[in-house]
Amino acid sequence: MKLHRKILVHYLSCPSPVDKEGYLFKKKERTGAFHRRWFVLKGNLLFYQERPADRHIGGVIVLEGCAVRTEDSDRDFSLVFEGLRTYRDEWVKCLLTASHCYLSLLLRDLGLQYEGEPEGDAVKLGSAKHLQSCGASAQLRRTSDLVLTPPASSDPRTLTHTPALPQATPPGTGAVRPLPWKSPKLWARRNAHVTPINGPAPLPRVWPAVHFNPLQKFEKLHEYYGREVERERAESRREEQKGGESREKRGGESREKERGAGRREDQRGDKSI
C-alpha cells in the first residue's frame, strides 16, 4: 500500500502544534538492539528520526488502534519503546490520548455540553464526580495494560453483548471493589502486528476492546481509564508503604532533570548508552 510520504512529512514540519517530543530508545524488532531516536508526536502520528535536526525521517507510527502497554521493567512501554519511568509515564499518557478516535469522542462530548444537551449534562454530572476521585494525573506505575482500540464495529453482536464494565465506584470511598471483569492485564497478549490482514477483522469480542460503542459515551471511556488508574494507584500506594521511599526519591530527582530535556539517564546502570 502506498503511503503518500510527502504529505506526512509536510504535516510534521508545518507549524501545527507538537504534542510531545523527546528521545526514546527504540528496539529494532529483528535484531533486538536499542537505538536512540528523536520522537515527535503530532496528532495521531508518532514520527521518529535520528536527531531533531535531521531532514530525513526514519519512520512514522500511526497510533490508531494501538496498544500502549507498560512492561514489567519500569521503563519499557508499548511494543518496543523504552524510557525512564517518569518519562515513560508522560509518554504513555500522551500516546493513550493521541488517537483520532479519542479526540472525536471528546469533541462530541464537549459539543453536546456546549449545545446544552439536557441528557448530556445529566450523564456528565454522574461521571464527573466519579472521575474526580480517579484523580487528574494518571500516574501509571508498574505494569498496566491500557488498551485503546478502534470503535467496535456495527456488528450486531457488539450491540447485544452485555458490557462487562462494572458499576462506577462511588466517589470518595477510595476502596477498590473486586471487579467482575477481567483486567486487561490478564488478557492474552495481543500484538498489533499479528493482525490477520488476509482474513476478516477479528470479532469485536476477540479484540481486547472496551465493550461498548465509544461513539455513544465518551464518559465511559474515561471511566474505564479512571478505574484502571485507580487500581494501579491503590496497588502502588500499598507497595510504597512497604518502603519504596528510596525509589520515590530517585524518581523525584530524575523527574527534575528530565523536565523538558528529554535526556536519558540511566540510574539503574543495567543498560549502557
Place this chain on the structure above:
Amino acid sequence: MRFNEKELISLSRQPSEKAAELGMRGPKKGDVLKKRLVKLVVNFLFYFRTDEEEPIGALLLEQCRVEREDSLTFSIIFLDEAERKYQFECDSEEQCGEWIDSIIKASYEFMRKNLIFYRTEIHKLTGKDPLEQYGISDETRFQVSNGLQLKARETSSL
C-alpha cells in the same frame, strides 16, 4: 521512511461512515479518472480498486485544502501544490457536498481547534474547564495558546 503498514491496512478495513465508489483522478498530467472505492477512516482517505481488500494508497488529510470543482466534483490539494491535487467525482451534488464536509471535519487539526473553541466557550459560560473532569486539562494538545488565534481573546486561566 518506514511506517506501520499492517496497522494502517487494518485501519483501512474498519467500518466507516464515508465509503463510496467515486471517480478518482491523480495529480499528474496524464492521469485519467478511475473508479475507486474511496473510504474515509479517521484522518486518512484510503482508496481501493473495487473489490480488493488492500487499499492502493492512503492520503493523510492534514494540511490540505478541499475545494469544490463543480457540482459533482471536489478536489483535495496537498502542500499547496497543484502537482498534488486529487480530484473526485461523485454521483450527485449532495454526495459531493457531504464528502467535502466530512473530509474537512476529519482532520485532526480541525478537530483540535474545535475542541479548544468549545473548551474556551464552556469555560466562559460556566466558569469551569470541561476538561478538568477528565483529568486532561494539562495535556499539551488541548492548550488554548497552541498556535491558535481565538476570535474573542479574553484573559483566562486557560
